[in-house]
Amino acid sequence: MDSSRVPRFAGPATFARLPRIEEIEGAGGAADVAVVGVPFDTGVSYRPGARFGGNAIREASRLLRPYNPAQEAAPFALAQVADAGDIAANPFDIGEAVETVEEAADGLLGRGARLMTLGGDHTIALPLLRSVVRRHGPVALLHFDAHLDTWDTYFGAAYTHGTPFRRAFEEGLLDTSAVSHVGTRGPLYGRRDLDEDERMGFGIVTAADVMRRGVDEVTDQLRQRVGGRPLYISVDIDVLDPAHAPGTGTPEAGGLTSRELLEIIRGLADCRLVSADLVEVAPAYDHAEITSVAASHTAYELTTVMARQIADSREDDSRDAETREGREGREGEVGATG
Ligand SMILES: N=C(N)NCCCC(=O)O
Numbered sequence: 068m069d070s071s072r073v074p075r076f077a078g079p080a081t082f083a084r085l086p087r088i089e090e091i092e093g094a095g096g097a098a099d100v101a102v103v104g105v106p107f108d109t110g111v112s113y114r115p116g117a118r119f120g121g122n123a124i125r126e127a128s129r130l131l132r133p134y135n136p137a138q139e140a141a142p143f144a145l146a147q148v149a150d151a152g153d154i155a156a157n158p159f160d161i162g163e164a165v166e167t168v169e170e171a172a173d174g175l176l177g178r179g180a181r182l183m184t185l186g187g188d189h190t191i192a193l194p195l196l197r198s199v200v201r202r203h204g205p206v207a208l209l210h211f212d213a214h215l216d217t218w219d220t221y222f223g224a225a226y227t228h229g230t231p232f233r234r235a236f237e238e239g240l241l242d243t244s245a246v247s248h249v250g251t252r253g254p255l256y257g258r259r260d261l262d263e264d265e266r267m268g269f270g271i272v273t274a275a276d277v278m279r280r281g282v283d284e285v286t287d288q289l290r291q292r293v294g295g296r297p298l299y300i301s302v303d304i305d306v307l308d309p310a311h312a313p314g315t316g317t318p319e320a321g322g323l324t325s326r327e328l329l330e331i332i333r334g335l336a337d338c339r340l341v342s343a344d345l346v347e348v349a350p351a352y353d354h355a356e357i358t359s360v361a362a363s364h365t366a367y368e369l370t371t372v373m374a375r376q377i378a379d380s381r382e383d384d385s386r387d388a389e390t391r392e393g394r395e396g397r398e399g400e401v402g403a404t405g
C-alpha cells in the first residue's frame with residue numbers, strides 16, 4: 068500500500084499495510100513469510116491482556132516504510148510477505164489452544180511460508196516450535212526475554228507463559244548446542260532456576276552483559292553459537308526495559324533499550340532464521356503506543372532477515388539452474404558434432 072496515495076491511517080490494519088494472505092493466494096501466489104496473530108493470553112501468571120497484542124502491533128505498524136536502511140533491503144519487494152490474520156485459539160482451554168496453534172502453524176508452514184507470529188502470551192512458543200521442528204528438525208533458539216521461561220509448572224499447569232522452553236527441551240525440539248537466553252534479569256524463585264536452566268543447555272546473556280560488553284561483542288558471540296543451524300527467534304517484548312515497553316504482563320526493571328534489541332537482531336542477519344515470534348505485548352498497560360511501536364519495528368527487522376534470506380536462496384537456485392542449463396547446452400553441442 069502506497070502511503071503517499073492512501074493515507075496510512077485509513078482502512079483496517081494489516082501488518083505494515085501488507086496484503087492479506089487470501090488476496091495473495093486468490094491471485095495464484097503464495098506467501099513466503101506469513102505474519103500471523105495469536106490472540107491468546109490464558110497462560111499468563113500476572114497481568115492479562117496480551118490477547119490484544121497482535122492487533123495493537125498491526126495498528127502501530129502502519130508507519131513502517133518499505134525500505135529498511137539498516138539491512139539495506141526492501142523486505143516486501145524481496146519476498147512475498149502477507150498478513151495471515153489470527154489463529155482462533157480457545158481462551159477457556161489452554162491444552163486445546165496449544166493444539167490449535169500447532170495445527171494452524173503446520174498449515175502455514177506446509178504452504179511454504181516462514182512464520183512471523185504476533186502473540187499472545189509466551190505459551191504459544193511451544194506449539195510454534197513443535198511445528199517448525201517438524202519441518203526443520205531441532206532448531207537453534209535465541210530467546211530474548213527478561214525471564215527464563217524454563218520453569219516447570221504453575222499451580223500444577225504445565226503449559227503456561229513461564230514454561231514453554233522447558234517443555235520444548237523435554238520434547239527434544241531444541242538443538243541444545245545452540246540455545247541462549249538474551250536480556251535475562253530480575254528476581255528468581257531460587258538459585259536452582261539457573262542450575263536447571265543450565266542443565267537444559269541454555270547459555271545466558273544477561274541485560275547487564277549487553278550493557279557491559281556491548282551489542283557488537285554479544286551479537287558476535289550469539290552468531291558464532293548459532294552458526295549455520297536453522298534458527299528460531301522468540302522475542303518476549305519484556306526483554307526491553309519497562310521504559311521502552313511498559314505494555315506487558317510481567318515487567319522487570321533494568322532491561323534492554325529498543326535500540327539495542329533492534330541492533331542485535333540486525334547483527335544476526337546472516338543466520339538461517341526459519342521463523343520467529345514476538346509475544347507479551349499487553350496494550351492496556353501501554354502508553355502512547357511505546358510498546359507496540361517497538362514491537363512493530365522488531366517484527367519488521369525479523370521479517371527483513373527472513374525476506375533477505377528467501378531472496379538470496381532464490382538467487383542461488385536460479386544461478387544453479389543456469390549453470391545446469393549451460394552445461395546441458397554444451398553437452399548437447401558436443402553430442403551434435405560428435
Ligand atoms: N513469559 C513471561 N513474560 N513471563 C514469565 C513469568 C513467569 C512468572 O510469573 O514467574
Ligand SMILES: [Zn+2]
Pocket residue numbers: 212213214303305306317347
Ligand atoms: Zn518475559
Ligand SMILES: [Zn+2]
Pocket residue numbers: 189212214216228303347
Ligand atoms: Zn517470556
